[in-house]
Amino acid sequence: ETGVTQTPRHLVMGMTNKKSLKCEQHLGHNAMYWYKQSAKKPLELMFVYNFKEQTENNSVPSRFSPECPNSSHLFLHLHTLQPEDSALYLCASREVDRANTEAFFGQGTRLTVV
Amino acid sequence: AQSVAQPEDQVNVAEGNPLTVKCTYSVSGNPYLFWYVQYPNRGLQFLLKYITGDNLVKGSYGFEAEFNKSQTSFHLKKPSALVSDSALYFCAVRAIYGQNFVFGPGTRLSVLP
Numbered sequence: 541e542t543g544v545t546q547t548p549r550h551l552v553m554g555m556t557n558k559k560s561l562k563c564e565q566h567l568g569h570n571a572m573y574w575y576k577q578s579a580k581k582p583l584e585l586m587f588v589y590n591f592k593e594q595t596e597n598n599s600v601p602s603r604f605s606p607e608c609p610n611s612s613h614l615f616l617h618l619h620t621l622q623p624e625d626s627a628l629y630l631c632a633s634r635e636v637d638r639a640n641t642e643a644f645f646g647q648g649t650r651l652t653v654v
Numbered sequence: 655a656q657s658v659a660q661p662e663d664q665v666n667v668a669e670g671n672p673l674t675v676k677c678t679y680s681v682s683g684n685p686y687l688f689w690y691v692q693y694p695n696r697g698l699q700f701l702l703k704y705i706t707g708d709n710l711v712k713g714s715y716g717f718e719a720e721f722n723k724s725q726t727s728f729h730l731k732k733p734s735a736l737v738s739d740s741a742l743y744f745c746a747v748r749a750i751y752g753q754n755f756v757f758g759p760g761t762r763l764s765v766l767p
Contacts, residue, residue, distance in 0.1 A: 583757040640705040645697035
């Protein structure tokens with residue numbers, strides 16, 4: 541356990557559904573990240589939040605909508621996804637007060653879009 | 655722009671033999687460098703990092719990595735591989751004043767009994 545919890549672990553959704561992924565960290569960190577991991581592709585950074593403010597949106601389609609209500613929680617709201625959005629979605633957190641810290645990752649949510 | 659290359663998709667090594675997983679990077683300015691491991695259906699687990707100082711960094715589970723600034727490399731090593739080391743290994747770079755971790759494509763390590 542890294543202190544970063546993602547739910548659900550697995551999700552199957554139709555292209556017209558709306559669902560949300562949840563990430564919670566118990567480490568007192570103040571930065572949170574969403575990454576997408578697709579088969580045979582490098583991890584892709586999607587969003588970064590520092591102190592609840594979005595600081596990075598890596599040209600992510602609007603069908604992915606992040607929300608960070610506080611420093612401990614991060615959501616990824618999904619709607620009208622495409623089959624190519626099927627991937628492992630990883631959440632991570634980091635303490636930004638010290639520059640040299642590593643990111644701690646959750647177990648991921650395996651998303652399948654049908 | 656930052657980038658990370660891991661030139662080998664797959665590394666096979668016999669149990670008990672030394673292993674090396676290669677990583678080269680490109681970043682403006684001084685880098686922070688990281689190695690992570692991923693087991694099936696799991697998230698990424700931190701192994702070690704280079705911040706500054708000694709070029710040889712020791713990490714978890716007997717792993718170490720050597721930073722070489724002139725070759726812009728950060729190769730992961732272990733003197734004696736275990737079957738349980740079989741997993742996917744990711745190298746990552748972050749600029750000192752940056753927020754983003756840029757990951758390499760990953761190298762699958764198979765340790766054969």
